[in-house]
Amino acid sequence: MAGQAIHLKKEILVRIIKAFLSDDFEEQTRLIPYSMRPKGMEVPYRCCIYKERAIIKDRTIAGLGFPIEEDDETVSLATYAKKAMERKEISDKNLTVLQAACKGCATNRIYVTDLCQGCVARPCTTACKFGAISIVNGRSVIDDSKCKKCKMCVNACPYNAIVKISVPCEDSCPVGAIKKDETGFASIDYDKCINCGRCTVACPFGAVHERSQIVDILKAIKSKKKVIAMIAPSIAGQFPGTIYQLKTAILQAGFDDVYEVAQGADITANTEAKEFVERMEKGKNFMTTSCCAGYNQLIKKHLTEIKPYVSDTKTPLYYTAELVKKELPNAVTVFVSPCVAKRAESFENKNVDFVMNYEELGALFVAKKIQITELEETKYTVESSKQARNFGVTGGVVESVKASLRDEEAIRPFVINGLNKDSIRQLKKFATSGCCDDGCNMVEVMCCEGGCIGGNATINNQKTAKKQLETLLNDSKDIDKI
Amino acid sequence: MAKVTVKVCLGTTCFVMGGNNLQELNDIIPEKYGDKVEVMGSNCLGLCSINWEYSKAPYVKVDEEVVTEATVEKVLEVIDKKLA
Known part of the structure; x- marks a missing residue:
């Protein structure tokens, strides 16, 4: 995984454990996003410090063992910490997706870039077995409804003008269990998921978390x-x-x-x-x-x-x-x-x-x-x-x-x-x-x-x-x- | 000219927070700088325990200069500056 994303996840785990070992677990847990992104700090990754804190809060929810998807943003981390202390059972859903982090990813598709020269040979149109490529205004255009993402056109283009836009979590999953849905967010189909954890490593935003049992x-x-x-x-x-x-x-x-x-x-x-x-x-x-x-x-x-x-x-x-x-x-x-x-x-x-x-x-x-x-x-x-x-x-x-x-x-x-x-x-x-x-x-x-x-x-x-x-x-x- | 000394912290915190990749320095440094730079592993340098600073681990010391959130590239850059 991208070094910083994994560093962040580990730092949050350390803070949860330190909070547990302190004399006020709930309050110390509530403060995690603020201690990691204190007022006036330079914003390292996102648009503003508030979003940074919101995302750290979500990651902390996973660290406390809860699914991020079910969080409605009104519940404070102190309450989550309390609920974690009272919990008797653990869940069999082992992964959770931080959807606020995964929104930045474009959909998995084949895309013709500006490098397309509109050449005479048009090897892409012959390479495509599904009739998905047509020429519009002298350039190749892909009909997404017909495209099967086979990448034949990608390999055929002599200008390397056609690219596959990747969704790393989808590409990494050997069984097609993680998908970006119509809203653009990734979600996991647990009936298919084999828990290999590949997506947790593949996502450059570190959006897929294990639900920790550390508490x-x-x-x-x-x-x-x-x-x-x-x-x-x-x-x-x-x-x-x-x-x-x-x-x-x-x-x-x-x-x-x-x-x-x-x-x-x-x-x-x-x-x-x-x-x-x-x-x-x-x-x-x-x-x-x-x-x-x-x-x-x-x-x-x-x-x-x-x-x-x-x-x-x-x-x-x-x-x-x-x-x-x-x-x-x-x-x-x-x-x-x-x-x-x-x-x-x-x-x-x-x-x-x-x-x-x-x-x-x-x-x-x-x-x-x-x-x-x-x-x-x-x-x-x-x-x-x-x-x-x-x-x-x-x-x-x-x-x-x-x-x-x-x-x-x-x-x-x-x-x-x-x-x-x-x-x-x-x-x-x-x-x-x-x-x-x-x-x-x-x-x-x-x-x-x-x-x-x-x-x-x-x-x-x-x-x-x-x-x-x-x-x-x-x-x-x-x-x-x- | 005095030799530059690179100390890679092998404390638990530095290792856990991503220090494992720094072990590459053991091969890269002698190859790149010969005997002008000496690289060694070190027991915990004690930098992580000051004021919650584990979040800046892993640490490397190039002579007396501390490199925080150290990566191979960052360390090489500091060495180059010293030798220049």
Whole structure:
């Protein structure tokens, strides 16, 4: 995401947490837009300071966990803060659009610019298969009602005079779930949305927000209950310091214990390896992984035909949360997540109470002034394997299943590195034909490019995150064979 | 001429607020300036804790000059000015 938009979102999270930790949460929350844009300040982005404050207010509403769309502007942030404190339930609608920010975006269309020379050859008119282009006053004109946005004319014009006007959120969505409606505002169709979070990153105005559960988590920490953090494998590389220092930092932030979800990833890998062997013995051609929450949403909403080929093995989070709740039935469990899709998965899993993404955890460290690199290390009760800790990198899951088998050659992997229109089409083809390309028999699907380290709520760039992760992998043991 | 020293803050706040991209400086600076400029990571420079100034993170120090909301471009600009 554009650097400033993400900076702004994080700053608001820090301020909400600071407000919570102060002695007057409601009043301090009400003041957030005024503290960030005090009277007389130079206006950084919008037309005036009042609009800046209005937009910051909307972003704060999302940070408090409420949908911005339902705000009628009369309710003060103090009231929202109060409502957040009283809230018992969280919603399954994980995203919310700040429509006041998205209005500046033009509609998705193909447009002929002034560079059109009105040439004799007119390659655009021949390239268009839908008869949408005609010549008016010696220039090409597109009839929007006929145009299918195929971009054939864009590619055909020798003057590069025809352009596609993009709507970044629409372009980024692999399933067409976010659209600008007739009023020009973007809105999300939750029946289609797979919660991949791509739109939150793509929008240059930072208009799409995750509905944060940070207040609910802080409330649980403040209560007498035990609160357990379960950190996703991709977290290694997201913060300075080691994952052992990170554990100390999370404990200092108020959690009672920290589990690596990689612990569950070891179970997932071993279970999936057994399942793979069974399926192959039954004569199946291929099996796909089942641990990516975005992919699971895709299967449910758009790709039911692939169901018979999807592994029945549960996700690393599932096994970890089950374990924690067995050991500590009254504990509140918080999954620390790289993406919004895991919010959807967690909502359906009674063993996971809340989700906090990496940005929110980072904001909590900032608000509490925790310096990770200066802390002592704390060991985990169970040390996870190298392969499990690499679960969040593209190719890592199928590698771990492979490493679980004595005959590693039995697996011929096919890796889907990121869901997009092409890879979804490919998966559809595998499902309908009943076999995978190139004689492969195990398909790993990760919704985000690069894997979970490319998740929408990650902090570090992939290159440096990977470098940091590799240091940890080098010191980790190999996975058990089945 | 004295060497220019660049300190990139590796404190939690700077990292969380966008400091990760500054790690590129470790490659860019030696390549561009050779041994005229020295770049190093630094523990928290303590700049974020003064008066809510975390919102100006990430920070980089070029000799004694503090670069706020630091980006690779901003830091290089300050170095160029020092060397000119």
